[in-house]
């Protein structure tokens with residue numbers, strides 16, 4: 001995979017034990033298993049705890065994060081950060097662009113408008129082969145990358161004194 005790197009120096013960890021929500025889209029089931037393995041492996045390694053919510057497709061992921069934020073405001077579980085996992089593989093129609101662009105846009109809107117720590121592990125690929133290279137924990141490990149990115153954002157929120 002071109003430009004593969006673990007970007008180790010970019011990652012930091014929160015001081016306290018963090019609790020995250022992984023929101024995984026299972027549109028491509030086997031790839032979802034691979035992404036989840038990477039993400040949970042990275043969170044376990046960091047000593048973080050997590051819940052997992054499964055949705056049908058990547059377009060559903062941002063709304064679930066909103067539900068969790070609403071739930072926390074109503075006295076439910078508070079999550080320090082979120083990991084979004086999914087795979088979008090180009091088909092024959094414009095649908096790919098909608099799912100890829102809109103899921104990403106909504107995650108970015110949430111992260112900057114609501115100051116939410118999110119790691120985006122939604123793959124957007126031309127074909128299955130590209131997706132597998134990126135999803136496998138032993139190769140691109142984009143699930144693990146997204147989890148480490150979420151932990152880094154939680155740590156940066158802490159460091160900069162933002163409300164958790």
Ligand SMILES: Nc1c(NC[C@H](O)[C@H](O)[C@H](O)CO)[nH]c(=O)[nH]c1=O
Nearest residue numbers: 025027056057058059086087088089
């Ligand atoms: N084609 C892909 C989808 N499409 C499904 C949508 O995400 C959504 O579930 C549907 O429109 C119902 O609201 N999702 C993926 O994650 N990956 C795809 O390749």
Ligand SMILES: CC(=O)[C@@H](O)COP(=O)(O)O
Nearest residue numbers: 089090091092093095096
């Ligand atoms: C995300 C997609 O493009 C795909 O799953 C849908 O395929 P198609 O555009 O051929 O309907």
